[in-house]
Amino acid sequence: MNTDILDVRRTYESLRKSNTHLVQSSEIATACVCQNLFKLDYPYGAITSDKDYLIANTVHDIMSLCMGGPVIENWQSSPNECQDLTRKIVNESREIVNGVMEDTLDVALKENRFVPDDFKDRVNESYNGLITGITRRLMKYEKPLKVITEATISNVKNHHEGRIDALLEYHDGYGLLDWKSYDLSKTVSDREKWQLIANSLLANYRYCLNENDWSKYRFSCIVHYTGAYFPRMETIEKEVEKIKINRKFAHDVLCGVRVHAQRPNFCPVCDKGLEGSKECQFYQRDARLFYEGMLPAQYDKLTRQFFAKRYAILKERAETHLHKHVVSILIDRYGEEEAIRRLEKTGVICRKFTYDFDDGEKVILSGADNDIPLEPRKIVRIIGKEKDKPLLSCISEQASVMEVINNKITLSLRSKIAVRRAKRQLLDLPIILLRDELNLTRSMLRPIHTFHKLAADIFIPQGFMMS
């Protein structure tokens, strides 16, 4: 027994000394827009938007429940009366929509968040717009066998992770959906498209075990306000390489490798003077002054301290993916079943759970025995093990352990909506609990950026910065 545990512990030990970063699809998309823009977020921490995505998140939550319910139930291939069908779906979704809005408002109230007066109207409008987009454009395809929503897929070997809004499963393949609650025609970059293609790579991994295998790919689509965008296969083929290059770039940056960021001919942020452009120019000038050896000595010293701190924070971000890396390495080494058995002995994975009960917010699972190696406040990923799908691509939800008594474990999911989603698509599958971590590093970078700018303000003569 000890040799199994020792093997797992040694894997952890070796990984602690290496980089275990995963790049999110959304980050890859940002790097595709402009590599400097990606660095602005990580490692600079200069993105300081006060935006609260309450409405967009609520619409996503509604879609995650309605897709598997009223939408799929009313699916018609190439419907004649799109408006009628839209109205029917919207009417049948009323209960879900109202429920999600009430739950969201409850949480917002508890957390003391700002809620706009027209919150409900805007959510309803966005939802109606998306359903219109689905009936008008997406329903040209036949009804899928199954819908999976909010699927987190980690392809550890390629350092890639993403959360896919919805996957439509057909007997011979899949369709990938992404919701945008705004009108796509008014956007200024192709960021949404790149995110969609990056997610398609993850979906290929889920269905074919290989991100380059497009044999199960049927379509991908951004459903937006009253419309839908389907990238053509030629476009995808053309863009995949760009995505891979930028994924490597983002991974290298996170790992602290010094890579030169390429500025595109046209940057929709800097060239249009959008939010973030001043910060971007600040760091570009800083880098230029550094290479020219023009940084004042004290400022240079402080800058080095700022970057040391930034990379310490990035290391913390990498550690949040440590468990996934161990799982991936052991699966490669021993195969999935044996790897799970070994990880179970170490308490990194727990399985043989069955769904017992939920009170709308918390889920109680029953274990096979009284020795559940988890404690309150630990973060876990509840994975519904799907047949023939890699473990880290199966349907999952994140939760924190509330209580462990004998063979019962109480888990608190992120929201009531997550509980409802889990009940619909996850809890009737064989359940595996994998240890997980929260990534709270983004907010730690912001103050460093503030002090970095302050130091520049004090030490760098005005003329230097303007040149």
Added chain:
Amino acid sequence: MIYLNPDQQRILKWRINSGGIAGVIGPPGCGKTTFGALQAIKLVSEGYANRVLLVALTNSAANEFSRELSIVLGPDASKFMCVRSGYAPGADNSLPIPFSNELDVIKKKQIVICTTQSLKRLSRKSSPVRFDNMIIDEAGIERLEHLLSPFVLGINQLGVQMMKESIGYGINSIIELASTCGVVATVVGDPKQSRPIRSEDYDLSAIEWVLKCAKCDTLYTTYRLPDDLAMLVNEFAGYQGLTSAPEIAGRRLVVDCNTIDKEFRNIINPDKVVTWLDLDGTEEMAGPSSWYNDLEARACVRICHEIKKVAPSKSIMVVTRYAEQRRIVSKYLQQLGLGVRVMTTVGALGTQSDIVIFTIVRNNPERRIGAIGSLQDLNVAISRSKEKLIIVGSFDMMLNAKPRLHNLGVQPKHNFPQKLAQLVSKEKYGEIVEAPPILH
């Protein structure tokens, strides 16, 4: 009327009359949180500051600040002057201090209590809240980057302007930069009690950064540890002057010896503040980096059971370095239905109990002591108790411990497990007892 001891008076006077960033070291039980709350009250009530921020890393520590303020100010004044901000479910609603994240509400209050992670809510670009003084607790467990979140809220643009005009000043560190930009903060912590989680040996904690770059002072009077334990902790951690407050120096566990089961009489012995139960259990690996020792876990539970029998009103806490040992001990305690807290050394920071049982866990022929060999973990484990400390584990293991090598294979300067064993073995501060057969 609030009574302040000479250390507290000295430090309070110093911090009120000086700006910038400074450190206050608070050994175990010296009332760091109480001092922070008192300082905040003094600053606002006497007009030295308009708005003070009290920050802690965890919600429970932030709630402790709220509790202290409520006690000192009373319910009405604390409701009027203070606000708790951050993550609503983490705030203690039983306290009179209201909760809010609304900037308009916060700006009307003079004392704001928040956790480090939630400070982003106060630093909205459109309308940030500014604090002209702040007190940051638990800086031993934080890293420098954690300190910057509160510091951002203390930047004084006038200070920045003045700095630009007198650029000749030597600023060599982020702490000095923040200090000269008008940030006024008292950073409280104890580098001998805690280290940032997952940091490398060579990484400095936030309090160590402050001690390196700014002035500091130390609180020396403990209100938790009775004389024998205070002396043991003082010598073990090298505080150079930690003493018990006169009113608690002679505090002992009061229990009728005749009511104690004879097998446990030497262990619970109320005449000795520190007892080491020499038990030769076997360590077992668990999880990615944890350990457990079943024999020690069972012994702890039996001792708890006996103490609950003879002294039911006493609070008991079992402390261990290892999460797996905590889980096993909790599981056994759950079966008996005993109301005993089980904490890891990290979780036990800032907590106390009448009786503390410290389970060492590690015991191997190679005498590799691992993570429990650190000054911080041992110091926390032995300094939580108000009346009695029982150490459970192999004495020989500790006496001959081989501490973990630092990164790059460097031998650590001190052998803390050995130092602790030697201090107890001299019978100066405690006694070693053999485990009775019932515990084997």
